Amino acid sequence: MDINYNADSIIVGAGPAGISAALEIARAGKRVVLIERSPHPGAKNMYGGSVYTHALKEILKEDFDLIKYERIITSHTWSFLNEKGSFEMTYNNNDSTASYAVKRFNLEKQLIEIAKKRGVYYIPNTLVKELLVQNGTVYGVKTELEEYYAPVTILADGVNSLLARKINLRSDFKPQDMILSVKEAIKLDKKTIEERFNLKEDCSNGVNKQYFGTNFGYLKCIKNLFMMTFLYTFKDTLMLGVGANLGDLTKNKININFVIDEVKKHPDIAPLIKGGETIEYSAHLIPEGGFKKMPKLVTNGAIIVGDAAGFINSVHFEGTNFALMSGKYAGETAVSALDSGTYTEQVLSAYVKKLENSFILKDLYSYRNIIERLHSRSNSLSVYYPNKIAELFEIITDANCISKASQIRKYMFDFLKERGLREVVKDMFAFSKCGADVFFGK
Ligand SMILES: Cc1cc2nc3c(=O)[nH]c(=O)nc-3n(C[C@H](O)[C@H](O)[C@H](O)COP(=O)(O)OP(=O)(O)OC[C@H]3O[C@@H](n4cnc5c(N)ncnc54)[C@H](O)[C@@H]3O)c2cc1C
Structure with a gap:
């Protein structure tokens, strides 16, 4: 193809997966353009609040220490809720630094700053409308105003990944393959949070609580509702969220807002959030189809990463680590392809090999039926x-x-x-x- 490329690689979507891929490519001295539809990094994104430091360290290397967090997560609880209370298991590791509580817009904001410093050309507030394809090869993207051309395009556009669907790498998802989640950021006095959760003033500890069960309030009247609840501690905010299978919600004609309202009344949860003010309300889908619903991961000139590829282990609430590491592997693959001057599906399949040798495809495979x-x-x-x-x-x-x-x-x-x-x-x-x-x- 005779194309006048104006970048070596284009990344669509500045979530953890896209930023990680962009960083990897920029570190190798290549010209990389990172395009994000939202005006501020992270504005369109949502998660519970835990980012995993093993993956972050691998991506950021010497820049890891620049990441500011609100609390270190040292305590995990799993509770099975019933009408009167719960059965709970707790694991405390006061020395753990495996995960940080970082608000989502702060995570992307900090990562973007680091990426820009390392040479990534970041274009916010720009929607990629289409992929440019000629003779079965992706050679760039079309935004509302411009076209950008590069031999390798990385699709990091999140759970809906409309772009992958447009070029038939992925089929439409079914409601039973998605979790619909809503989350409230509940503001509370810092001291109150510390007293309620037995936390230290210096934020060197924090709690992630996960709840299962629907046998309380009006939720007990709903048959076959598969859902989870989480409550995470930040400095002066609690993140309370619920996620339920979209197929179950649709079949039972239940609005997810009703589910979170019932959860907030549960006798174990109500006292923890009492007096708090909901300052943010967000909703998002989580891909749950896993290994069996994985799209085709590479094609001539393009690679899919993160949520767009369905890389999530929802049993363990892991997503950002899958996104960051798949972005890194895609970045490495793009760099090798650029060095070799060939961008065919066969060459880019090195990405799939890297995934197979990592926890990403190993975990997705072993959890494929769970x-x-x-x-x-x-x-x-x-x-x-x-x-x-x-x-x-x-x-x-x-x-x-x-x-x-x-x-x-x-x-x-x-x-x-x-x-x-x-x-x-x-x-x-x-x-x-x-x-x-x-x-x-x-
Ligand atoms: C309720 C909830 C709780 C979660 N809790 C956790 C947790 O505690 N820990 C954890 O590790 N994971 C968690 N996850 C999962 C985690 O958030 C995701 O796995 C992770 O964000 C995926 O990153 P990504 O970069 O692939 O996609 P995203 O973060 O979704 O980023 C995609 C980006 O692409 C942009 N974009 C989309 N289309 C276009 C386009 N056409 N043009 C330009 N830009 C575009 C979007 O605006 C967005 O910025 C949670 C998810 C949810 C919904």
């Missing part, structure tokens, strides 16, 4: 077992002067009678298959 398995038992997970666990702990903790052995025997007998051996076996089979998938993964 969401489906958990989803198929969502009533057990969300309603039945949180309730049963609560009943068991009621027996254990209630000194009611009745023999514990007789109460536990009755509990087990009632459990098997009410649930039925067949359903118990099905539950156990599904849950142990999830464990086996991870254990025997790639």
Whole structure:
């Protein structure tokens, strides 16, 4: 193709994936253009609030220390909610520096500053409308006002990735392959947050709470709602969010705003957010199709990274690390292709090899059936077992002067009678298959 390229590489979308790819290419001394539709970095983006430092360090290298965070996350809790309270597990590691609480617009803002310093040409407030394609090869992009030409284009345009759909790398998604999430940023006095969550004044610790179960309030009337709730501590803000399978919401005709309103009334959550003022409300999709719904990752002249490729492990709330690292691998691949002067699908497939050798495709592969398995038992997970666990702990903790052995025997007998051996076996089979998938993964 006889094209007068005005850049070596074009990146569409300045989320973690796009910025990481741009940085990698700029560090190699190539001309890279990073185009973002929103006027301010991060303005269109959303997450719970944890960015993982292993990936950040790999991307930023000596610039890592420039990243300002609000808290270091040292405590993780997993709670199973029921009508009266919860069953909770906590893991504290006071020395951990594995994840930081950073507000989203601050994350992108800081990353962009570093990228610009390293030579990335950043164009905000510009929507890429189309990819330029000739003879099956992507050779640039068309924005509202201009065209940009480069031999390698990296699509980092997030979950909807309309551009990949336009060139048939990806098919339309189905509602059951997406989580719809809403999040409230709730402002509270810093001291109040520290008292409620037992946190230090110097922000050297922080808490990520994850909640499961729908057996409370009006949510208990909804059958088969697969959802998760999170509550993260920042300096003077709490991030409270819920995510539910879009297919479940549509089938049950439920508005996600109703779900978060019910969550806010739960007796374990209400006291934690009491007196807080909601200063921000946002909604976003999360790709959940995983390995099975992955698009074609490369074509002549183009590579797909991050959420656009469906790289997320929603079981562990990991997304930014997948985005950052896939961006890095795409960047490395683009640099090698530029050095060799060939940009065919075959050459760019080196990106797929890098993904296969990394945690990205290994994890996506081993978790490929887990969401489906958990989803198929969502009533057990969300309603039945949180309730049963609560009943068991009621027996254990209630000194009611009745023999514990007789109460536990009755509990087990009632459990098997009410649930039925067949359903118990099905539950156990599904849950142990999830464990086996991870254990025997790639
Ligand atoms: C509720 C929620 C909670 C989450 N919590 C966490 C968490 O705690 N930790 C974690 O690691 N991950 C979390 N994630 C996942 C994480 O946010 C994503 O995986 C990550 O942001 C993906 O990065 P990305 O760069 O691929 O896409 P995005 O961050 O979505 O960036 C895509 C960018 O492309 C731009 N864009 C799109 N189309 C165009 C176009 N045509 N032209 C120009 N620009 C365009 C967008 O404006 C955007 O800036 C969460 C996600 C959600 C929704």
